[in-house]
Amino acid sequence: MNNPSKGTFLGHPKGLFLLFGTELWERFSYYGMRAVLVLYLTAQTTQGGLGWNQADALKLYGIYTGLVYITPLIGGWLADTFLGQRRAIIIGAILMAAGQFTLALPHSMFPDSVNTMFYLGLAGLIIGNGLFKPNISTMVGDLYEEGDHRRDGAFTIFYMGINLGALIAGFVAGAAANAYGWQAAFVAAGLGMLLSLVLQTTMAPSFLGNIGKEPAAKRAAAAGNQKKAPLTKQEVDRIKVILTLGLFTIIFWAGFEQAGGLMSLYTEQYTNRMIGSFEVPTAWFQSLNPFFIITLAPVIAAIWVKMGKREPSSPVKFAMGLLFLALGFLFMIGAVLEQGGDNAVKTSMFWLIGAYLFHTLGELCLSPIGLSMVTKLAPLRLASLMMGAWFGFVALANYAAGFIGSFVGESGAMAIFGGIAIAATISAAILLLMSNRLIYWMHGAEGKAVAEEEKGKLETSAV
Template identity: 65%
Template sequence: MSNSNQGISAGTMFGHPKGLFLLFGTELWERFSYYAMRAILVLYLTSATTEYGLGWTTGDAIQLYAYFTGLVYITPLIGGWLADNFIGQRKAIIIGGVLMALGQFALGTPHAWVSGNENLVFYIGLALLIAGNGLFKPNISTMVGDLYEEGDHRRDGAFTIFYMGINVGAFLSGIVVGSVVAAYSGNWQVGFICAGVGMLLSIIMQVSLSNKYLGNIGVEAAAKVSKAQANTDKQPLTSVEIDRLKVILILGLFTIIFWAGFEQAGGLMNIYADRFVDRSIGGFEVPTTWFQSLNPLFIVIFAPLIASIWIKMGDNEPNSPVKFALALVLLAIGFVFMIGATFQLQNDPSGKASMIWLILAYLFHTLGELCLSPIGLSMVTKLAPLRLASLMMGAWFGFTALANFVGGQIGSLIGSGDEGDMVNNAMSIFGGIAVASVISGVILYFMSNKLVQWMHGAEGPQEHHDDELEVTSSHEGIIKEH
């Protein structure tokens, strides 16, 4: 995929364009906003009907979570198409950011101000978040790829750095929103307002700095740029482009299985941590939302390590389909630990499971994510034709949307009645996901050579240079250089 990075004159930082770090910061605060809201959504819904909660059942709350997160990941198809063909990526990001900020503040509206209309305001807030995310999400990821020319060896390293920005924001979100809600005696509305403030910071960064650090990237609709470069009204897809699109679509199907399991984190595993896990450390009870920060914390710690391992493996580095297969196996191992937690509960119904089980589950899910998500984002930018860039990034997130629909339906099977039944149902859910993940990983492993052939050279030996190693292998080094 070719792209244009004309107009960038701000120089580089750690061997990468400075625009990468603007996108890093923009995405950091947007993800802070989203994950702060995500951490408290089902807890807010299932809280007793007071001025701070809606009093929904567990099953209904997880199903709503599934519909919301599914739509959050499917609307990027529309947002990507609009950016590609009409408004450009930069405008899409700003409009989307404003809509999401309004959505967070709608959720944060005190019940006393909208007495009798709490559900209406809640749904308006969700709708604004869904629409805004559709414009924001695919376009900022595509702009990362557009900072680099075709064949630039720094691209994968750039997505790893960008992915760390996502997860710094996500890590801060669970800790900050949980602490803020606790400080205000369980007032979930204050948590949503906190998320809205994070979104405002993201918008301010993008509006004030994008012209300087991004040049012309994202200003014009990509389809218009592609048309001008080709000097033709409409280009049919070539056979190579068709093969590459097939790879995106096939790997996307396997990502559905991964994310359907992984996204239990905000629904089923969130409820599980709240009700069935011993969260006491001495005289302190760990807020449930803090467990939502484990995944991004592990990513910040392990992303540089995983990136450096790929680099040091050189020509022996696994190809993208094999990395995806490994991710599915690691996901299964994480759910084996959740099965261990449930065995502990079944053998001691009067007690609760150790939080160590949950921590280990999040650790292995994170390792799986690092083998799949940043690799997938980079792969889409390498394989998709320029005129379809944001649309295909939207399609990639669309697979995650389907995964969230499926995952939410699976998670809601835990039920809302007797706690013993809920524990038994959780055992079946965790075991079923683990088995499905292993089988899928094995199938994908044996398909990997054919998929690489269809990539037509996009998945070739990587040129690994010392400057990439310096940037991706040490988070502490990045902090120190700042």
């Protein structure tokens, strides 16, 4: 038995709020660094940057963020098989803190090895994140017994922690970089990672009990002596749902992640960021998404509750997310049209605000639902591995985002923004057509009544 923390807070185990805080400061670290990465790469060496061209910077951004999300596949397997989730998280946090502080080292310390130290810092962040990311999410699910109706609400709270960290990060990293240089932003990100590590090491024994101590494979074997048993048909069907929806998340995140790359450069170069005599730092726009999540998440959650039995299924929510993404890029198309082909024209920042608003609505329909879905559908002995696989889809999307953005010099922003909007709309239509079959494959994970209803529809259509 996992023996989670004694007592509850706001109706949830106290361990949830420890994981909330641990993830908040880790996401502060990640998003603080991400907010300035492309700007740092493209800044002139005389301004403390690396002096890269835009295409190379966006490709590196895609490779980095892609690896950040593919390594959880390995980290999840290591935790499930050998380390246990808690040990994997601590090792990952140490590596990420080391990576941030390596990036923060002044160029003058290694004048002939600036790029080498930069890549070493990125390597620490990539490997550390692979150990940290899938296991913190899986532990949230482990706080609840199967069928506990509080699980989706727990992931909404957990997701608020992610975005509170991201909200603070954009402001802090942007202000630090503007006032003290790029290295100051990396120092701030490193300090955030240390806070995350301290929280986890000092408070986990009291708030998490035995959760995450033993590898999942060992717990599964002890529970049913089925370590090497083949997957059941129900387990296979549920894994098919995870993998199928994972393919559609690639489309979503490939568009969404333009925020840290192409949209960031567009903001820097072509957006009128003046409010009176004050110019809004480009990195601050990265905080719009988490701000909207924090303010809109309770509203969206209340809407789902109000709808009751009419609440959309997970596949339909995913399709809604893709449609909101497409609407967001219509605002970016509006910005390009206002620019009218004249690079000297600065466009209104309200186009960006509208784009981030609709992208956030899409994220709320897709991302927390996906995390919760994986913990519901994945077999216990593969829990962290399947969470890692889920982040693997996000990895492919992040790489695709950087690759797509790098064509801005050849194709132009209009072609990229418009192409993403069209691809998202078509993907949403396909997913809606598949939704009944996916619900059937869930075998009751969406609610027994819904599953039986969809099963009846499928059987009728097959006659």
